[in-house]
Amino acid sequence: MSTIPLDMEKARSRETLSEDQSTIEVPAEPQMELKDGLQPTAASEPKQNPELQDPDEYISGFKLILATGVVALASFTMLLDTSIVVTAIPKITTDFHSLDDVGWYGSAYLLASSSLQPLTGKFYSQFSSKWTFLVFVGIFELGSLICGIAQSSKMLIVGRAVAGMGGSGLMNGGLTILAACAPPEKRPTLLGFLMGFAQMGILIGPLLGGALTEYATWRWCFFINLPIGALVAVAIFLIHIPDKGAGRVPLTATIRSVFTVFDIGGFLLFAPTMIMFLLALEWGGTSYAWSSATIIGLFCGAAGNFALFLWWEYKKGDGAMIPMGMIKRKIVWSSALVSFFVGGVMMISSYYLAIYFQAVRGKTPTISGVNVLPGIVTNLVFAVLSGIAVTRLGYYLPFSIFGATLNAVSCGLISTWTPTTSTATWVGYQILAGVGRGSSMQMNPIGMAIIIFAQQFGGSVWLAVASTAFSSSLKKAIGKYAPGVNPQVVIAAGAIGYREVVPAASVAGVIKSYNEAVNHNFYIAAGVAVATFVFSWGMGWKSVKAKKVQSAA
Known part of the structure; x- marks a missing residue:
């Protein structure tokens, strides 16, 4: 399933790509004023409609095929990582004596990915899509490496969280790159290939994970991401990826302006809320009694932090990480x-x-x-x-x-x-x-x-x-x-x-x-x-x- 960067949904034009009445929505430029050293966007400096740009600004032929294949491979790896570990978990729990941690092997990845999901669109709208994508690939690879060399259950959980942080930007990045590389009439076909190939990761994950666990070691369920990621990084580095309609954060940008544009305040309230809530669910009834001060404190802290987050997002208006108007x-x-x-x-x-x-x-x-x-x-x-x-x-x-x-x-x-x-x-x-x-x-x-x-x-x-x-x-x-x-x-x-x-x-x-x-x-x-x-x-x-x-x- 694909995602569209959240900040681009707040004020966008709907671009209809029709074939048999099917539609794909592609985000338009963010319509917002950037201050304190950030480059202004269309609100103060009109830009050309991306769809009316010179067709030569897109890439075609082998370069387009290669770009599509590379981002599809990255998305495949991300979805493979979510399912390959499933059949390896029983062996992992035996090696680390960590049956109580089963939930965290999946939750750590999903928690980190979902926490950063609202921010990834802002990153792609403000920075070069090529370099942003490479950064997320690098973070994903680092998480996979930590998981592969993990010497304890806690180290494995940390690795899963780091991999989730990287994975949060891979699908968004793939969609952003495809939109930049291909004209509207070609995008439905390319998007179909991207999603179909990526879904194959879910399909073969359990079988591949089981085979690696039984005939090699469960650690190869994570090491396998390293050569794939290296191939993706090299290919993306060598391909020219057009960047259209995105703002840029210059080196002269102030901390205050970056804090405002990316709604860092909202993120700093949002992430701890989810962490406290999940810790309460994970520890309640096992590590601590449900009536213990620790569990009650975590639930109360999560509720209070969430209330502050809602207030913050309401005050931010259209610049919020999660716009209240849409919700x-x-x-x-x-x-x-x-x-x-x-x-x-x-x-x-x-x-x-x-x-x-x-x-x-x-x-x-x-x-x-x-x-x-x-x-x-x-x-x-x-x-x-x-x-x-x-x-x-x-x-x-x-x-x-x-x-x-x-x-x-x-x-x-x-x-x-x-x-x-x-x-x-x-x-x-x-x-x-x-x-x-x-x-x-x-x-x-x-x-x-x-x-x-x-x-x-x-x-x-x-x-x-x-x-x-x-x-x-x-x-x-x-x-x-x-x-x-x-x-x-x-x-x-x-x-x-x-x-x-x-x-x-x-x-x-x-x-x-x-x-x-x-x-x-x-x-x-x-x-x-x-x-x-x-x-x-x-x-x-x-x-x-x-x-x-x-x-x-």
């Missing part, structure tokens, strides 16, 4: 809530299906990667099909409702799995879940940056909730099915290693305990899917078809 629109906040819950369903399903197949069914990482393919392939296929259907019909609400319904039903069915569930049953339920998730991904294109942020933030929040619930459920289930086993020993051993530390007579009971804990997480996923169904109705029966815009002669 007030029913269709936008409804779509954002739907994305928030869809992200939760997707992350819970991805992480805990792998744990089910490896911890409950005793499959190898490679085989568990194969076992989750039915849902992933179906997800990808129906994401494409529903996208085509929305383009043809013009209405996204039926697909969101249909997807939410299937998500709730499939998660409820998966929660009935046992250690002996037949192959036909678990394949069928995953296919049903894949259809639901794929259909749910096609939603209102208005406010895409906010919607993508909501999906990433929702994934991190619900993954943290699921991690806490899993640990709590596992401990209780062990007391019921394997009363002679110390739950902390099982948790410390990890999702794969517990068979080596638990007495043979108690292994069956621990397996049942893992199965029950996984089932409880799919209860949560089913409830989240129901919330998706409820909020989907707020998006309304709005057609995404746009009338063709006749350009001035």
Whole structure:
């Protein structure tokens, strides 16, 4: 799914790229006054319409193909990184004795990515798209390196956070570069290739991660990003990327002006709010009691900081990181809530299906990667099909409702799995879940940056909730099915290693305990899917078809 830089959505012209009545919205120049050393934009110095510029300013031929392929490869790597770790997590928890940290392996990446998401558009609007993209690639590569050489669970979590910071600007950068390199009539085809190729990362991630974990080491799930990133960086460095219509921050810009343009104040309120909230969810009921001063303090701090953030953004007006005027629109906040819950369903399903197949069914990482393919392939296929259907019909609400319904039903069915569930049953339920998730991904294109942020933030929040619930459920289930086993020993051993530390007579009971804990997480996923169904109705029966815009002669 693509994003459009958030600051460009505040005051933009809609550019309609039509083919079979389909539309792609491309941001126009930011219409704002820049002061204190920042270069003024169209508000004080009129600029030429980018679409009426000389066609020679675009690149073509092999250079355009190469630029498209490079940004598609970068986007592929980013999405690969989100799914390749899924089948490696059980082995990681065994090596680091860190079953309680499962939620953070995904949440750290998503939290860092979603925290920076509102700012990435501002970076691309003020700095060179080529160099900005290279910076984000470098940060992503640094995070991958830290993960690959991690000597502890905490070091791995830090690496995931750094990789998330880099990943936050890769998709935005890819879209910005394509818009700069290609004229409007070529962009739909290039964008289709970009998204289709990028989605392949999600498809092959679990299988590749399982194979690397089993036949090499889970560390190669992160090292594999390094040569790909190096290739992307070299290619982008050598390609001429036109920069059109973006402001520039000169070296003479004052700290105050940079602080204002990028709404650093909003970011400094926004990021701690999410961190405190997620820490409370992650630690509550595990590291600290829910009634402890630490957890209550984190929740209160998050609430207070969030109130300050809303006040700050309201005062900033059009210069806000997240414009209040856009959020007030029913269709936008409804779509954002739907994305928030869809992200939760997707992350819970991805992480805990792998744990089910490896911890409950005793499959190898490679085989568990194969076992989750039915849902992933179906997800990808129906994401494409529903996208085509929305383009043809013009209405996204039926697909969101249909997807939410299937998500709730499939998660409820998966929660009935046992250690002996037949192959036909678990394949069928995953296919049903894949259809639901794929259909749910096609939603209102208005406010895409906010919607993508909501999906990433929702994934991190619900993954943290699921991690806490899993640990709590596992401990209780062990007391019921394997009363002679110390739950902390099982948790410390990890999702794969517990068979080596638990007495043979108690292994069956621990397996049942893992199965029950996984089932409880799919209860949560089913409830989240129901919330998706409820909020989907707020998006309304709005057609995404746009009338063709006749350009001035």
